[in-house]
Every structure is written in structure tokens, then in C-alpha cells.
Amino acid sequence: MVTSLLVMKGIVKRFPGLLANDNIDFEVAPGEVHALLGENGAGKSTLMNILSGLYVPDAGEILLRGKRVTITSPKEAIELGIGMVHQHFMLIPAMTAAENIILGLRSPKEPWLGLAEAETRIRALSERYGLSVNPRTKVSELSVGEQQRVELLKALYRDADLLILDEPTAVLTPEEAESLFAIIHRLAGEGATVIFISHKLKEVMRISDRVTILRHGRIIGTVVTAEATSAQLATMMVGREVLFEAFPKSGGGSTVMAVKNVTYVTAEGKKALEGVSFDLRESEVVGIAGVDGNGQSQLARIVTGLLPPASGRIELLGQDMTGKTADCFIRAGVAHIPEDRNKMGLSGDMSIAENLVFKSIDQPPFSSLKGFRLHHAQVREHALKLAGEYDIRSAGVNTFCRNLSGGNRQKVILARELSQTPVVLVAVHPTRGLDVGATDFIHRQIIDARDSGCAVLLISSDLDEVLRLSDRILCIYEGKIMAELSGKEPDLERIGLLMAGKGAEE
Amino acid sequence: MKKIARASFFPVLAVMLALLIGAVLILIQGKNPVLAYGFLLQGALGNKGAIAETLVKATPLIFTGLAVTLAYRCGVFNIGAEGQLLLGALGATWAAIYLEVPAFLVLPVSLLAGFLAGGLWGAIPGYLKAKRGLNEIINTILLNYVAIQVVSYFVTGPMKEPPGYFPQSAQVPQAAWLDKILIGTRLHSGLILGLVFAAVVYYFLFHTTYGFSVRLVGTNRDAAEYGGINVPRNFVLAMLLSGGLAGLAGSVEILGVRHRLMNGIASGYGFDGIAVALLGNLHPVGVVIASVFFGVLRTGANTMQRAVGIPASVVGIIQALVIFFVVAAATLKDPSLLRLGRREKGEDKAC
Ligand SMILES: Nc1ncnc2c1ncn2[C@@H]1O[C@H](COP(=O)(O)OP(=O)(O)OP(=O)(O)O)[C@@H](O)[C@H]1O
Ligand SMILES: [Mg+2]
Numbered sequence: 001m002v003t004s005l006l007v008m009k010g011i012v013k014r015f016p017g018l019l020a021n022d023n024i025d026f027e028v029a030p031g032e033v034h035a036l037l038g039e040n041g042a043g044k045s046t047l048m049n050i051l052s053g054l055y056v057p058d059a060g061e062i063l064l065r066g067k068r069v070t071i072t073s074p075k076e077a078i079e080l081g082i083g084m085v086h087q088h089f090m091l092i093p094a095m096t097a098a099e100n101i102i103l104g105l106r107s108p109k110e111p112w113l114g115l116a117e118a119e120t121r122i123r124a125l126s127e128r129y130g131l132s133v134n135p136r137t138k139v140s141e142l143s144v145g146e147q148q149r150v151e152l153l154k155a156l157y158r159d160a161d162l163l164i165l166d167e168p169t170a171v172l173t174p175e176e177a178e179s180l181f182a183i184i185h186r187l188a189g190e191g192a193t194v195i196f197i198s199h200k201l202k203e204v205m206r207i208s209d210r211v212t213i214l215r216h217g218r219i220i221g222t223v224v225t226a227e228a229t230s231a232q233l234a235t236m237m238v239g240r241e242v243l244f245e246a247f248p249k250s251g252g253g254s255t256v257m258a259v260k261n262v263t264y265v266t267a268e269g270k271k272a273l274e275g276v277s278f279d280l281r282e283s284e285v286v287g288i289a290g291v292d293g294n295g296q297s298q299l300a301r302i303v304t305g306l307l308p309p310a311s312g313r314i315e316l317l318g319q320d321m322t323g324k325t326a327d328c329f330i331r332a333g334v335a336h337i338p339e340d341r342n343k344m345g346l347s348g349d350m351s352i353a354e355n356l357v358f359k360s361i362d363q364p365p366f367s368s369l370k371g372f373r374l375h376h377a378q379v380r381e382h383a384l385k386l387a388g389e390y391d392i393r394s395a396g397v398n399t400f401c402r403n404l405s406g407g408n409r410q411k412v413i414l415a416r417e418l419s420q421t422p423v424v425l426v427a428v429h430p431t432r433g434l435d436v437g438a439t440d441f442i443h444r445q446i447i448d449a450r451d452s453g454c455a456v457l458l459i460s461s462d463l464d465e466v467l468r469l470s471d472r473i474l475c476i477y478e479g480k481i482m483a484e485l486s487g488k489e490p491d492l493e494r495i496g497l498l499m500a501g502k503g504a505e506e
Numbered sequence: 507m508k509k510i511a512r513a514s515f516f517p518v519l520a521v522m523l524a525l526l527i528g529a530v531l532i533l534i535q536g537k538n539p540v541l542a543y544g545f546l547l548q549g550a551l552g553n554k555g556a557i558a559e560t561l562v563k564a565t566p567l568i569f570t571g572l573a574v575t576l577a578y579r580c581g582v583f584n585i586g587a588e589g590q591l592l593l594g595a596l597g598a599t600w601a602a603i604y605l606e607v608p609a610f611l612v613l614p615v616s617l618l619a620g621f622l623a624g625g626l627w628g629a630i631p632g633y634l635k636a637k638r639g640l641n642e643i644i645n646t647i648l649l650n651y652v653a654i655q656v657v658s659y660f661v662t663g664p665m666k667e668p669p670g671y672f673p674q675s676a677q678v679p680q681a682a683w684l685d686k687i688l689i690g691t692r693l694h695s696g697l698i699l700g701l702v703f704a705a706v707v708y709y710f711l712f713h714t715t716y717g718f719s720v721r722l723v724g725t726n727r728d729a730a731e732y733g734g735i736n737v738p739r740n741f742v743l744a745m746l747l748s749g750g751l752a753g754l755a756g757s758v759e760i761l762g763v764r765h766r767l768m769n770g771i772a773s774g775y776g777f778d779g780i781a782v783a784l785l786g787n788l789h790p791v792g793v794v795i796a797s798v799f800f801g802v803l804r805t806g807a808n809t810m811q812r813a814v815g816i817p818a819s820v821v822g823i824i825q826a827l828v829i830f831f832v833v834a835a836a837t838l839k840d841p842s843l844l845r846l847g848r849r850e851k852g853e854d855k856a857c
Contacts, residue, residue: 344726
């Protein structure tokens with residue numbers, strides 16, 4: 001057996017009221033792609049943050065290349081050749097890719113910046129690993145996939161040979177994910193070692209050599225990927241079998257929301273939406289299938305009142321809602337699971353309990369005297385109930401949301417939106433970053449909402465999700481609805497073509 | 507209990523570090539820091555009169571500290587408490603001298619006028635931020651200078667006391683004075699008013715839905731917008747109330763201590779309010795405690811200077827260091843403080 005590159009032994013990490021890593025033994029061989037799998041809040045990010053110097057463990061030791069090391073800061077981790085790409089990028093938007101990459105490093109030509117030399121080296125690295133990015137472009141002008149490449153380059157530039165990727169594909173389009181996999185193969189081929197965190201079993205099966213599974217802060221086991229099936233992995237992960245059974249499709253009832261000929265033009269003058277029309281009906285899920293960035297973001301914001309359309313009409317139960325504020329949409333019963341949970345869906349510096357009520361705070365029982373006096377006891381009780389129902393794992397409902405794991409943050413949003421028994425639910429990537437168990441749970445909640453009469457607009461770049469939940473499917477491409485298909489046995493090939501802008505009728 | 511210990515850890519640490527460095531500075535001047543601090547404490551707390559004087563200084567700081575706290579909780583950095591205080595002082599003086607109301611109403615009407623004048627002065631940058639997206643930090647700073655000139659204009663012009671030798675207003679009528687609450691000292695009922703307002707601000711922030719909205723806007727503006735909250739209105743509201751509180755600082759200083767308007771009346775209470783708010787952990791209770799601490803420094807400084815011969819400016823340095831360490835500690839705890847005023851508030855924690 002080859003000696004391990006990395007051994008973590010007996011790692012313990014405690015947060016107030018919570019044991020995030022419970023005596024973890026973890027080992028990685030040199031040159032392998034090692035996947036880390038586990039439910040939301042299992043402690044994956046915590047373990048990797050320990051390795052990259054962001055957290056200091058309460059107990060345990062780390063051996064790197066056979067030598068015992070202590071890592072107390074990201075700087076030390078980098079010196080040891082450990083580089084981490086966090087799920088939320090840590091780049092400075094106003095600076096160029098190259099400037100971001102050399103940030104914090106000593107220039108060999110001090111006091112000059114040595115930007116030209118840096119750019120040459122960056123280009124060489126890009127070439128070698130197939131990480132194409134223009135070093136002179138400002139980060140704010142890069143797509144998410146490109147920003148991720150900058151993060152990778154940043155690590156490689158510092159000579160990292162152990163790369164940690166925390167849920168790198170959660171924010172990528174399928175194409176971008178494909179090219180990331182190619183890059184990971186290249187990296188492994190060049191001798192680098194990669195630790196890869198993902199909730200998508202398909203990806204794990206495809207890309208990794210071995211998989212380690214975590215549950216409730218403990219190691220369940222490590223298996224060789226080639227000898228495992230995704231069903232097995234799922235079972236190890238959640239401790240029970242996860243059956244993705246099909247849901248019965250629904251015919252839908254009367255029209256609840258009508259979107260009529262909606263157009264939207266961005267500040268740069270680009271047509272993000274063009275003549276979009278569709279109905280949302282009672283007890284029906286309408287799925288929008290499309291590659292990210294084809295107008296879905298704008299559509300979601302328009303039908304929830306966050307963005308006024310350039311032209312066109314939104315009607316809710318026969319009433320004109322065009323140009324009304326988000327508040328009016330909320331009052332009329334339009335729930336919204338937003339695209340970016342951290343930026344919009346939650347306030348990280350407020351508690352779980354407060355985040356669970358911020359849309360209904362002015363209503364009884366959370367407040368009285370016409371929405372003046374706040375009732376903390378009721379807010380708390382409500383939070384305890386929802387935390388139980390939605391399995392929100394934390395040290396308690398007074399925990400700040402910023403201290404929640406990615407998946408648990410999403411559950412807070414879902415709990416808030418679904419607990420209001422909405423008339424319309426606009427769900428954008430509702431299960432992004434959620435583990436398989438939680439994904440199944442959320443899907444059931446959405447179907448339950450549908451069955452009790454809710455009209456659902458599902459916007460997701462995960463085609464499997466769209467197919468599983470939708471009663472009708474609309475394909476979107478460059479801001480236009482290309483075609484409508486029935487959710488019953490849809491023609492997959494046709495959807496693929498439509499999403500690529502081909503094969504529309506007329 | 508544990509919560510209190512955690513909340514006060516960094517402020518206490520910041521104060522100790524600042525005092526430590528202050529001690530080094532005193533040593534460098536060849537003086538004994540223990541002795542110097544001893545005199546400082548004696549000067550501030552040594553007898554009834556000293557304690558009263560400390561509390562007299564703490565009173566306007568409570569108001570300005572609350573003012574900065576309230577705005578900050580809404581994500582607005584109000585550097586303009588100094589100017590709002592001045593306008594409040596002007597408003598209160600004007601109402602007390604020129605408004606003809608029954609005697610028992612003179613005091614409340616003056617306070618109200620002070621609140622409104624400061625509030626409107628604060629609402630200007632609030633409105634500009636809400637409607638035009640203009641940076642409130644710059645606007646509040648600039649309005650401080652305008653406020654100084656406005657007061658100067660009034661005390662040398664329309665409100666100048668006859669016969670007009672000094673640039674100051676007439677004395678406000680006795681009916682408008684805040685009662686003394688400790689015989690033989692300058693301590694007045696403005697202190698009690700300050701404590702009442704600390705309780706009111708606490709209740710507003712943490713027990714009303716308006717305060718809840720303010721805090722949501724302050725912690726994540728995008729989430730507030732998404733939650734159907736009228737963000738611009740909250741900016742204006744927060745700055746109106748914040749300015750009003752700072753205006754009250756000026757009012758109680760006039761009605762409780764000076765009894766007339768003159769130049770230089772703000773004497774840095776507005777700026778120190780920023781330090782008080784930060785040292786007080788942006789919490790009304792903390793603000794009260796921090797105000798008393800700054801009152802001690804202000805009052806004790808002169809005694810120290812006289813007794814040991816160290817310039818009182820050492821105290822200024824200590825105050826500045828306290829702010830420095832508090833901000834440093836706060837950013838350690840919460841990097842988002844560094845980004846205050848920036849529109850995008852993403853998350854910084856990996857997951
Ligand atoms: N700074 C912190 N303070 C308090 N609790 C924390 C902190 N960071 C993480 N936790 C808690 O520790 C647990 C493990 O979190 P971690 O982020 O490691 O989960 P994860 O496995 O990465 O989950 P996900 O797949 O949802 O990202 C969670 O319950 C989380 O709430
Ligand atoms: Mg995570």
C-alpha cells in the first residue's frame with residue numbers, strides 16, 4: 001500500500017452546543033481524487049476548514065507526507081501546499097484575475113508589483129491544466145465558472161498540490177461542470193491530489209477514486225468508488241434507503257397567475273426576456289428547463305415583484321399585479337425561494353428564528369397592536385416547530401444563520417416559504433446544495449404544496465429535478481420560451497435541443 | 507449571564523489595551539502612570555461633585571451614542587451626530603426663548619423642537635441615501651460643517667443676545683431648565699431622560715416590528731427588499747430618529763447645563779458618540795456604560811493634567827485607541843463590519 005499523503009487522526013471540533021467533527025479519522029492517498037460525501041451539516045466543510053487553517057481543531061492530529069503538522073492559519077496551509085476553493089468565492093470583484101491571484105504574496109521584484117511576470121506564470125499554469133481565464137479581466141466581469149477557475153489558479157500559483165474543492169459544481173452549469181471534471185482529471189494526471197465535496201452522487205461516481213462518507217460528524221466509512229453503487233453511497237450517507245420514487249402527475253385546475261408577453265431589457269441593453277407568456281394553474285408544477293443565464297433570474301424576480309418588467313403584464317387571480325411591490329406579491333400569497341440564498345434569502349447576522357418570520361413579522365401571532373409589538377415567545381415557538389418539521393440542524397433556533405451549513409440555510413428558507421401555505425410558489429434551484437435525503441424531502445414538500453392547491457413555478461438547471469416534479473415543462477433559451485411539453489413522458493432529446501436553442505416549432 | 511460576559515469581552519479588552527498603551531506614553535514622559543491614572547480616577551469619581559460632573563458629561567454621550575447605534579443597526583453610518591446635536595441645541599433654544607406657550611409646556615416643547623431639528627438634519631442624508639444612493643458617511647460629515655456655520659450665524663445674528671457684545675443667545679427662561687437632581691452640583695434630570703431613552707431605543711430595536719425591520723435592513727439589505735420591506739423608507743426613518751436623538755443631546759446640554767446657545771457647544775460629543783456606540787457593542791445598555799466611561803475620561807483628564815503634569819491630550823489618545831481596538835476586535839468577530847456601506851453584502855463563511 002502506498003503511504004498516505006494526508007492522515008487526519010481523531011479530529012474533534014466543537015461549536016457552542018454542537019459537535020461538528022466527532023473523532024474523525026480521514027486519510028488521502030497521493031494523486032487520488034477523494035470525494036467527501038455526507039448530509040447537510042455532517043461536518044464536511046468544517047473538516048476541510050480545519051485542513052485549510054480556518055478552524056483549529058479541539059483535538060486530533062494531522063500528518064502530511066508522514067510528518068506531523070499543525071495548521072493554525074490559511075497562510076500555513078498554503079505553505080504546506082494545501083489550497084482550498086470555498087463554495088463562496090473569496091475574490092475581490094474590482095480587481096483583475098491576475099491581481100487577485102497574486103494578492104497577499106510577496107512580489108519577487110519588490111517594490112514593484114511584478115504583474116507582467118505573474119501574468120506569464122498564470123498563462124503557463126492555465127495552459128498546463130486547461131484553466132482558460134484571461135488574467136487581465138476584472139473578476140466582476142467573469143462568469144461563475146471562470147471565477148472558480150481563478151480560485152483554482154490562485155491555489156496552483158501558490159504551488160498547492162493538495163486541492164480541496166468544497167461543492168464546486170453547485171454553482172456551475174452542466175457545461176461548466178464538465179470542463180471542471182476535465183480539469184480535475186488533468187490535475188490528478190499531473191500529480192496533484194484533489195478532495196472533492198459534492199452532494200451529486202452521479203458526479204462522485206464519475207470523478208472520484210475513493211469516497212469517504214460522513215454522518216452527524218462521524219466517519220461512516222471509506223470505499224473504492226469503482227466497487228460501490230450510488231444507491232449504496234446514498235444509504236451510507238443518510239442511514240436509510242433513499243427511493244426517488246416518481247410522483248403522480250397532476251392535470252392542474254384554473255389559472256392562478258398569468259404572465260403575458262413579458263419583456264425585460266438589462267441595463268446593458270440586452271434583452272433578457274422576450275415576449276414570455278404562460279399560465280400557472282392551481283395544483284400544478286410548471287418547470288422551466290434551460291441552461292442558467294437564459295433569463296431565468298429575471299423571470300423569477302419579475303413574477304415575485306422584485307423587478308418591474310419592461311413591458312407585459314402579470315396577473316394574479318385575475319388582478320393586475322404589474323408594477324406592484326414585492327410586499328404586495330407576498331401579501332397576495334406568492335412565495336419565493338430565491339436563487340442566491342446568502343445574498344437574498346437570509347440575513348446571516350440574524351437568528352434562525354428571526355429569519356423564519358421576517359416575511360410575516362407584522363402579523364399575529366408574531367406581533368400585536370397592528371404589527372407594533374413583537375412577541376419573541378411566539379417567534380421562538382414557531383421556529384422550534386419548523387426546525388423540527390424541516391430537520392434544520394443547528395445548536396438552537398437562536399443561532400445566527402451565518403453559522404449554519406449550506407444545506408441547513410436552504411432549509412430555513414424553504415421552511416419559511418412553504419409554511420405560509422402559498423397560492424403561488426416560485427422555486428429557484430430549490431435543492432441546490434442539498435443532500436439526497438433533503439432533496440427528496442423538499443421534493444415531497446413541493447408536491448404536497450401542489451396537491452393542496454398551490455401553483456408552482458420551478459426554475460432549475462438540474463434537469464432531473466425539472467423532470468421529476470413538473471406537470472408541464474417550458475424550455476427557455478435566450479429569454480424566449482421555445483416550447484411547452486407535457487410533464488408525462490417528455491421527449492428528453494427534444495428538451496436537450498430546445499435548451500440549446502434548436503428545434504423550436506413555427 | 508454568559509451572553510453578557512461574551513458581549514463585554516472585546517470592549518473590556520479594548521479599554522485595557524488602550525490604557526496600557528496610554529501608560530507607556532505617560533512613562534515616556536517620565537511620569538508615573540499608576541499615579542496619573544489614580545488622579546484621573548480621583549478627578550472623575552473621587553467625591554460627590556466629581557461623580558456628578560462625570561455624569562453631566564456622560565448625559566449627552568448617552569444620546570449621541572444611542573443615535574449612532576440606531577442608525578448603525580439600520581446599516582447607516584451616521585458620522586453627523588455632532589451636527590445634529592448642534593441643530594438640536596439651536597431648535598431647543600429657539601423654542602424655549604421665542605415660542606409662547608404656557609410655562610409648564612416650555613420644557614417639553616423645547617425638547618420636542620430639539621428632537622425635530624436634529625431629526626430633520628439627520629433625515630437629509632437619510633433621504634439622499636434612500637432616493638439618490640448617495641453615501642451617508644460623506645453627507646453627514648459635510649453637514650457637520652454646515653451645522654457649525656448655521657449655529658454661528660444664529661448666535662451672531664438673529665438670536666444674538668441684546669445688547670450684543672458676545673456671540674451667544676439670550677438665556678433660556680427658567681421654566682425650560684432641566685431640574686438639578688443633586689444639590690450643589692450641575693447634575694440635572696437630563697441623565698434620567700437619557701436612561702429613559704436608552705430603554706425606549708432598546709424596546710424599539712428588539713421588541714417592535716419596526717425595529718425588527720431596521721435590523722433586517724441593517725444586516726442584509728437585499729434580504730429586506732426580498733422580504734417586502736421598504737428599504738429606502740427605513741433609511742429615512744432610522745436617520746430621522748438617529749438625528750432626533752442627537753438633537754436631544756444638544757437640547758439637554760442647553761436646557762440642563764449651558765442655558766444658552768453659543769459656538770462650540772457640541773465639544774465633540776457627537777464624534778465621541780460614535781466611539782460610545784462601538785464600545786457599547788451597538789446596544790443601548792452598552793451605550794450607557796460606555797458613556798459613563800467616556801465621562802470619566804473627560805472629567806478626570808484635567809485633574810490628571812494638573813496633578814501630574816501630563817497633557818490632557820493623552821486622554822484623547824486613549825479615547826482614540828479605545829475606538830481603534832474596538833473596531834479591530836469587531837472586525838475580527840465579524841468581517842462584514844469592514845464592508846459597511848458597501849451595497850453588496852454576500853456571505854463570507856464557507857459551506
Ligand atoms: N462557525 C460555526 N459556529 C457554530 N456552528 C457551526 C459553525 N460552522 C459550522 N457549524 C455547524 O456545524 C455543523 C457542520 O457544519 P458543516 O458546514 O461542516 O456541514 P457540511 O457537512 O459542510 O454541510 P453542507 O453540505 O450543508 O454544506 C452544522 O450543524 C453547522 O451548523
Ligand atoms: Mg458545506
